[in-house]
Structures are given as C-alpha cells and as structure tokens.
Amino acid sequence: MMNERQDPLLKVSHLRMHFPMIKGLIPKACAYVKAVEDVSFEIEKGKTLGLVGESGCGKTTIGKCILRVHEATSGTVLFHGQNILDMSRKEHRQVRRKIQMIFQDPYGSLDPRQTAFDIVREMYVADGATHSREEAAKRVNELMTLVGRPPELGSRYPHEMSGGQRQRLGIARALACSPELLICDEPVSALDVSIQAQVINLFKRLQRELSLSYLFIAHDLVVVRHIADQIIVMYLGHIVEVAEAEELCRKPYHPYTQALLSAIPGVDYDAERARERIVLEGEVPSPTKAPSGCPFHPRCPYASEACQRKMPKMKQVKPGHQVACYRVDWERKCD
Amino acid sequence: MEKRPKKSNHLSPAVRTFFNRGAIVYFAVGVAALFLLCALCAGWLTPYDPNKNVIAEAVQGPSMKHIFGTDEFGRDVLTRLIYGSRISLASSLMACGFAAISGMLLGLLSGYYEGAVGRVILRYVDLQLSIPPLLFTIIIGMFLGKGLTGLIIALGFGLIPSFVRLMHSQVLAIKNSDFITALRLGNIGDWQIIFNHLLPNTLAPMITMFAMNLGTTVMLESTISFLGIGIQQPTASWGNMVADGEKFLFTSPLLCILPGVCVVLLTVAFNIIGDSLADALDPRLRGKL
C-alpha cells in the first residue's frame, strides 16, 4: 500500500519474539512469553513511524529485536534490503552503527563515570577509522552544538546534568555513529513537561537536517501524533491498528485505539468537560497470561464469541488504514 | 574546551561521607595506621630480636626494660606483638588481594558469559559456601603445609566465594544496563566495554568488600595460628602468642590478653573502615540526603 517508488529503509515482516521461561537445575524452557506476535511494518527514509501501546504490549521488544539486543524467534528485518537477523556477527557489525537507540531513562543510559565529552567521543572513534585527537574533539563539539548542548559543558558528569541535558547527550552519542535510523524508546516520558517540548522539537529538527528516520516508541498518543507520520497501535504483542497519524487520531476504528484516545487528558477546558470518556474495564493482563483469540476481548465493550476464539486478521478500511477487529465491517457501514 | 574534570569535585563529598560517623572512624583509621606503621618499621621500633631466647628473663612482668614483660622463653612481648602485626597484616592483605583478584575474575566470567561456564562457577561457589569457612581453610592449610605462603593461599581460598558472588551480581546488573547496550550498538568491543566501563563501575562495592574481609581474615589467621596449623614457632603471630600464653593465663595473663586485644582492635578497625567506605562509595548516599 506504500508507494512503490523506492525500497523502504526498514522492512519488518512477521516478526515474532517468544521469550522462554527457564526453570530447573538443568535449564529448560517450560513455557514461552509471547512478547511480539507476527508484526510487520515499514519505515521509509526520512519518515517517522510511531509505535503506541501500554506496558507489556511488546513495543520495546520490537525495537530491541531490530537492534538484535534480543534475538527474534522468527521473522525478517530488512535494512536496505538486507536481512539483519540472518547476518553473521561480522556482517552485522558493518550495519550495526546505522541503527541507534535513544533510551527512556537518560541517566541509566550514560556511564556515570564518564564525562559528556568522553561519552560522545568514545562512540565516534569506536569504528576504527582512527581520527586524530583534534578531529575527534572538533566532531564531538559539532555534535554537542547540533543537539543544543553547550560544548563547554563537556567536562560534566551525568549526575551533574538535568534530565533534558542528559537526553540531549544521549542523542549526541547516537548521532556520533552517523545513523540512518533512530529507535527512540519513550525518549521524553521521563522528562519534565516544559523540557519535553524542547526535546520533541529537537527530534523534528534533526530529522529535517539529517534526513533521519525514526521508530518512535511511546505510550502517549498525543506526543506520537505530533512527531510520527504513521502510527501503529499495539496491544499485548499484536498490532491492532495502523494508519496515518492524523487519520488514526481523527477516526480510530479499533475499540482499543478509541479507548486509548479517550483516556488521554487534554488541557482544553471546554473539550475536557464536555466529552464522554470511554473507560475500559480491567487492566492490561500480563503477557505471561495472554487471553485466547483477540487479546483485547476481556476488556472490549463489543467482544463477541468469535473474538475469544481467533485473532482477527488485519483489514484495510481505507488506503493506509488497517484494523484487526471483527467489528470493522459493521463500523464502516455506520460511517 | 576539554577541561579536565575537577577531581576534588568528585572526591570531596565521598571523603566527607567517609568521616560522617565521626570519632569512631578517626579511631579506626588511627588504629589501622598504627599497626601498619608497626609492621613496616618493626626493626626500628624495638631493640630486641623477637625470636631470640633469653631463658634467664623468662616470664617477667612489665618493667622498664620490657614494657609488657617477657614470655616463657624470655622474649620481649612488645617486640613480638610488633612483629606479629607484620604477619597479621601481610597475611590478611595478601589473602584478601588474592581472593579479590580471583573472585573478580571468576565473577566477571560467570556474569559476562552466562551459560555453561557461568553455571559451573556458581555451582562451585555454592558448594564451597556450604562448608564452614574455618573448616575449609584448615583443610586447605593442611594440604598446603605449614608456613606463611600456605596460610595466605588457604585464607584467600576461603574468601573467594563472597567476592565471586558480589562481582557476579554487579556484572549482571551493569551488563544489562542501557549504557552497555548503547556501547554495543556503537560497535565497541567486548574488551573495551569490560575494562573501561564494566570494571570501573563494579569497583566501589568490591573495595568495600575488600576492607570488610580484611577484618575477617585477621581473625581467621589468628584462629588458625592459635590452633597450631598456621604460623609456627618461633615466628611471632598474634594467634600462636595467645596459644603459648594460655599456660600462664592465671600467673601472667598479659601474655594471653595483649595479642588478643590486638586482634580485636585490628578486626574492629577494618570493619568500621569497610562500613564507612560502603557509605562513601555509594553515590546515592554521597552528598545527598
């Protein structure tokens, strides 16, 4: 359904990640946690894909599978047409620096014993193309300026920085590898409200200037809508809805997306007081005890018997808008 | 631009936290320093030979000539105490050093490379921990024979499991932290990760552990020498001094009490230093609430 003009930068197909639960003196898998079930998507160059869902939906696991921090159970991840998951360690080293990650906890993702300058420089010089000291220092300072960190603060340690400054440093470190794709795992949710906007703007500016692609993972639909071109909504390892960002927020089809949207508090007084809220029953079950069929059915206000038996297939409701729900046909008739 | 980090900035809160407990820490540092001084300058501090028998002066009480008196062979007790501190400090420092280095190595291996190697190491550690440390040290000591080297190795062996355990858990926690993941994504090699990032971040708790174990070792060494397995006569060690003085417990109690007091003082001092180090090296306690 994407334009066939060029190959996507990243194409994930039928990705599955089942974590074994290991027990016993002689380790043996006794059960599997199905963290990610049959997930497929594409990211084009210079675009942002948003991945939205609550805890345990597998959104972070997808990011880590692409980076091969976790070894996926099955599926393919094509980066520039090459399957990353099949590569040998040596081949993988050739492409690994092209995909970098921005972490949720900016403090935990920085070595507490390194200065800001050293953190970025180490990443920059790591690739073996031994640069001179001056050249490295110049590049590090360029990167610092690029992310809006005064280079004079290079001698600071992570514990001497504010949350926003730490996250900027994390971004500078990722950029030191000259990546093409950034996997951003809840990059702003640990930051103060007034700092969040600064970092979101930074992400957008960097994308324009460096034509980066983002896989933007977050639980906050409003933030994701602001930065992403396309949004995937996940629930317990399954994709339940995919659409262009604005389309998804304007006309969500899946009951879960609807509830998620409705649960987001806004600051517009009249709208907040007037609107009806869909309040879901219960909570997200643990992925170790995922329900049968459509994993959302125990909380779904419209669940039927079919939902308990089998996970519905993705159906296209509009070009670029797909939903995995049995109710879709009925909803469309109402439109 | 590349200003060197101000070291004082990083260090001073740690030093302040170290002395937070007040007088008792100064006392502990003082005691440890005093014994260290004794051990280093033993030859200059006393005019007597610790091992030379002067039967004519056997079992004397305190006098101007012999401040703490003499033992059954007429040797000056103070001199033997001073030389005994050499044995205590040398054996505990070297045994702990040996245990710390091998423990860190094994802990690193078992933590960084999980799987068969790690499991074998941990199972061995569990096995050794199920034997009482004193018994274990005695058995190893008997195998290695009497003498200082054998004693040090035996003491060190007994301490390895605690270092392995600590190192293993430290490595596991740090290995899975985000900053190590980030380094991996940057194609930074295993060795660089281990030596530049993993080890430095495990150092603080290991140093603390080291200081705490020094105290235990002083005690253990004395016990073993007391039992007659460790340091042998005529070499002076606090442990065998207590053992020899036992015969005169009622007539010249000082022969027994003084070396005992030394053991207790040094053990307590090392434990206090270890406790304070633990506070000082914990960034959550340092300079914060």
Next chain:
Amino acid sequence: MGEEKKTLLEVKDLRVSFFVDGSEIKSVGGVSYQVREQEIIAIVGESGCGKSVTQMSTLQLIPSPPGRILGGEILFEGKNLLSFKPESREMRRIRGKKISMIFQEPMTSLNPVFTIGNQISEVIRLHKGVNRREAWEEGTKALEAVGIPDPAARMKNYPFEMSGGMRQRVLIAIAVACGSRLIIADEPTTALDVTTQAQVMELLVRLVREKGTSLIVVTHNLGLVARYADRIYVMYAGRVVESGCTKDLLKHPSHPYTKGLLGSVPRLDGDRNQELIPIRGVPPKLDGLTDRCAFLPRCPYPCEACKNRPYPGLRPAGENHMTACYVDIQGGDYDE
C-alpha cells in the same frame, strides 16, 4: 462556585527548607492555599517545585533532619497542625482519620506482609470502633465500591498479588472507608498505564463527590486535572505563581510559566507541522534562589520591574484569579 463553602484546610505562608551539606534548599518558600469543603483542588508543577513537600508538611511527614518547617500555619478545621508535634496523638489521629494520603507508588504505602483485608479492616476497626467481623465485612464492601471484582476473594490477597491499578484502588478504598474529610492524592496515576489512569481518576473523583470529601490532587500534568478540578494552583520553584478556578486559569493563563506549560504540550487537534513552543532553559536550582522572580531567566516577557524588584507575590488577575507577575501578559505591559 455559587455559594461560599466553609474552608476546610488553609495553608498560610508555609516555608520548608532542607539543609544538606551546609546549604539551604528552599523547597517551599512561602506557599498559601486553601481547600473548601467538598472541593477538588489541584496543585500543578514540575519535579522539584515543592508540590509534594508542601503536602508532606501538612501531615508533618517531612524527614527531619534534613528537612525543617521554618514557618507558616496549616489550619485544618480551625486548628493549627504545626502546633502539634509530628508524633503526637493529635497528629496521628489526623493522619488517616481526618486526612488520608494516596501516593504515586501504591506498593510502598501497603504493608507487603499483610493481606489487603487485614490492612483495610484494621483501619476501619481503628476509626469506627467496630469488631473484627464487622470491619471485615465493611472492608469487603469498600473494595466492591472501588470496583475491584470478586472483593471477598481479593481481601485475602497480598499486595504483590495485585496490579498497580488494583493497589491504587485499595488505597482509595482505605482512604474513603475511614471517612476522611480530606484526601491528598500525590501523583495518583503517574505510575499507571494510560487506560488505567483514566479508570482510577474517574473512580477517585466519583467517590469524593459521593462522600462530600475534599480532594487535593498533586500532579505534573495539567491535562489530568482539567476535567475534574475546581481550582488550580500552579507552583514553580517553591512558590505558587498562579491560582484560579480551572476554567479561568486554563483559558486565560496570566503567568508566563502557566502559559508556557499550556503551550508546550502537544494537542490532539494541533497542527503537526507547527513547532511546539517550549519553555527555554531549565528549572532553577533551589539552593541558590534570590528574592527575584525565579522564572525570570526563562521568561519570554521579562521587564525592568522583574529585574529590579523582588518577587511580586500573588496579585489579582481577575475574579478569583491570582498571579505572581509584574507583567500583564494578556493586556499590555504592567505599569506601576
């Protein structure tokens, strides 16, 4: 608010500092607010603005040392709570019986070694003087009232057997069951999933309205309280910088900080291609505050008065609307 309701809690010029390593951290620097009966107020601010410390001081739960309440009054039902010792009988009766607190992380407020039923019925027994069996039955009803399915079985669960949302419900049940006059909820939903957040907030507000309890919601998220709060206090660097009824404050923010906060959050109906307008700079360090307005270094509307004169203090900016700013950011410059 049509008719004036009686004031339940009034905090006057509360000042709290922490003394660490020889420096004074002015966590709360002269905060005043009031809660009327059956009213829901919100205290909004970013991390380190002193919003939680203010609430902890109300119940005298500040760790001391290093914390110290330096001055002010906390009047609850006409009595100054600061005149009681933290561990006095009066204070202990007020905590729990009159004022309940709900924290961000419910696990830390529940005792892990007792069952939920034990903990609820204990509180009920203490406060209502009923026997064990009656207390147990009332506890079961309380769990039912907060929407916990199969409450009789859940009474026998331990806290770790429940999810975060469930535990937060249990805390709400305890707070409501002992008939508190005031509930203080400190970031009650921050640790929860988005859909669970909505549930817990709706529940809390419904129960509070039913029982006629007053509620203080402490949060960093203006959106969370837009729907429920009657009045909002915005805090910055240990002071209240703006207060007013929710509608007024959200529609016509008069302090540059409030305006900045509202402008910096993305909106569902906003233009995606437009840049967000962040507040520049970072929140100030609390150990180096001067008597000037603490927001000045980040303020987009600085004027001469702000640089030369001390912190302005709250001044009227409309009906029931106060702001601590020399500049009238809605009209022209404030000129005196």
